[in-house]
């Protein structure tokens with residue numbers, strides 16, 4: 001089996017209780033558990049509105065599309081984003097016929113405020129910030145920048161379920177982001193099968209999301225089904241060319257069963273990160289670490305290091321049954337976005353040298369000792385202690 005990068009862990013019995021309830025009730029679609037989860041998520045995070053959807057990708061697509069329409073942006077207007085992300089983030093911009101403009105990252109691997117500011121033009125309409133690995137990076141500075149320049153701000157919080165500031169607040173709340181989108185995909189910190197949630201402080205935006213995610217129809221099926229008279233349940237209007245992005249009760253049931261474990265799991269992730277860090281911090285020349293912002297209690301979706309020969313280390317670990325990952329290849333290396341290739345040197349460095357080490361509930365202290373021993377042996381002996389820096 002070896003040690004995998006990710007492995008979801010579930011309270012199987014609690015999940016089955018939730019799923020059974022859906023099956024016995026005869027309601028597996030939108031509504032019921034999805035509404036229950038939305039309430040639970042609002043309470044957990046402090047977001048004013050939350051709409052449960054079938055993925056974070058759907059949420060990002062809808063976020064950009066809705067803002068474009070709502071504020072009357074033109075095709076070709078610009079949204080500043082990061083090259084270091086899963087491709088969904090940047091596709092959300094392109095999908096709406098807007099142009100992704102890439103700013104560079106800083107030592108937190110999140111967008112660098114200075115680089116973002118340098119990329120603002122009279123066509124810039126918004127910024128998408130990715131809380132990389134659960135890190136808040138310099139998000140507060142980006143919030144201020146967006147307010148100063150009158151830009152909209154979308155927070156891609158796919159890695160951030162459970163991330164908080166030290167004062168307890170969740171990033172994106174209190175008007176910091178216009179829209180925050182979480183992922184509950186199978187390997188994220190709150191795993192379901194596939195789902196996510198789109199959050200905002202704006203009642204108007206929330207209302208639009210609920211229509212757009214359901215073909216543009218202005219009433220959801222559950223409301224119509226429980227409509228007491230029932231006489232007019234076939235009557236609805238269609239206001240948009242919508243999509244089919246809604247979440248369903250089965251997934252929401254699993255999310256409800258898992259939510260009570262999120263803080264506990266994230267605390268264990270932080271412990272794993274600390275165990276890794278204790279060993280690697282002895283080799284500052286050979287092993288680079290990601291800077292976690294001082295005001296951030298990170299969900300620690302990822303634990304990453306930089307080494308000189310990342311691909312070599314990857315093969316060496318694989319041959320010892322450890323299976324790390326890479327987050328991410330700079331999106332500007334893909335042909336879709338290569339118009340910006342080479343414009344973000346820090347992101348390019350990360351793309352070449354970063355490796356994500358196993359991070360999940362099944363990784364033990366002994367596993368971390370085993371993995372760190374292998375990494376140290378590789379960089380100190382096999383690669384003779386060469387520096388990771390360029």
Ligand SMILES: *Cc1c(COP(=O)(O)O)cnc(C)c1O
Pocket residue numbers: 054055056057058085086088089130156158159182183184185195196
């Ligand atoms: C996983 C991920 C997404 C996409 O989430 P889905 O729920 O799988 O659509 C978007 N952005 C980032 C940064 C991610 O890691």
